[in-house]
Amino acid sequence: MFKIAAKSLAIAAAGTLAFAVSVPVASAQRQEISNDMRKCGAGASGPAVHVEVSGFKAATGRVRVQAYPATKGAWLEKGAWINRIDAPVSPRGGKMNFCVPVPDTGAYGIAVRHDVDGSGKSGWNDGGGFSNNPSLSLLSLKPSASKTAIRVGPGVTRIQVVLNYRQGMTIKPIG
Structure with missing residues (x-):
């Protein structure tokens, strides 16, 4: 005993x-960090994710980019994000670039939200997107961690996120 x-x-x-x-x-x-693109530039050691966001519906409001661990328990859970950048929208050529450092190599998911009116609250006109650009629907606005997981190595990992917006009864990119 x-x-x-x-x-x-x-x-x-x-x-x-x-x-x-x-x-x-x-x-x-x-x-919450500033968008320091030098951390993703030439000679940057990382680990970091260079996120190119495109498909803005309007050049208004704010955009938020958040990195999460790509685990079922942490992905998109309130307060579980690792680093977050919140910036005014200013899409030059329809795109914005963000550098999101992560603490170590491994699997992460990136979530992007475009708050079109800058109210700080989610609304029907707001847009969003995720790493790996999974398909979204009104019934499935939160893709799984496995669908959005990206592998981040010791350097800078580059990804593209295309924003999606509600268009009638569908959620898809503008255009």
Whole structure:
């Protein structure tokens, strides 16, 4: 009985220690950052994701780019993002570029939201997109982590995200 109790105590202590260590690390990594394209430029060491966003419905409002761990438990969960860039929309040539550093190599998902009126609230006219550009519908606005997961290596990973907007009863790119 002593061996079983000691083993249970060790497992419980290890679980508590792992929990205590993992919470501050995750919190310390989550931050709103500026869009510093130098971190994705020539000679940048990464790991980072260079996100080219296209398909803006209008040159108004704000755009938000967020990186999440590509896990079922974290993907698109409130407060689970790692880094977030929030900027006014100014699409030169219909595109905007963002550099999103990530803490380590691995699988991540990128979510982009265009708040057309800049209200800070989601509305029917707002648009959005994800890494790997999965198809969306009114019944499926949140693709799975597996559909959006990208592999980020030690350098800079380049991706393109095309924004989707509600058009009648469909969700698709403008044009």
